[in-house]
Amino acid sequence: MKRILLILGIVLGTVNVFAQDIYSCRNASFSFFSSAPMEDIEAKTDKGVSAINLKTGAVYFKVPVNTFQFRKKLMQEHFNENYLETDKYPYAEFKGKVVEPAGSNLSTDGTHDVTVEGVLSLHGVDKTYREKGTITVQGGQVTSASKFNVKLVDHKIKIPTLVIKNIAEVVEVTVKATYAK
Secondary structure, eight states: OHHHHHHHHHHHHTTGGGGGGEEEEEEEEEEEEEEOSSOEEEEEEEEEEEEEETTTOEEEEEEEGGGOEESSHHHHHHIIIIISOTTTOOEEEEEEEEEESTTOOTTSSEEEEEEEEEEEEETTEEEEEEEEEEEEEETTEEEEEEEEEEEGGGGTOOOOGGGTTTSOSEEEEEEEEEEBO
């Protein structure tokens, strides 16, 4: 976690000139939901970090994958050891930019429906995503939220045939962050 904060600090520190437009979050929440014929699986964490530049639309998220908490301890163990291999691939990271609405002023109060495009690095595989989300600005408070689907095969996450009815091939991911200057 210290490494994440150091990287975030360096990124934010190098753009001091635009500091009034950059907001950071040290407790971004991530959850995912897998609905399969045999059982539903859900996990959550609030250990992610994020930064957003309201002027340029740049967006960054990073989460230690092994911090996801499950209802069942055995699910968490299998998730970390067998599927996401968190010893080998400890972080999920997204680097992107608001692409729609183009040229909008995200710093004005209100809820902004946006499209963000960028690269999600997960399980050692980089894949470009283009997803909808919202950025809300209210009295200097900035929040963001998005819900999107991730195909496990796109990130080379293998599900053994024995448990294929227990784990969905597409997982719904929800991301939320509340930012501070």
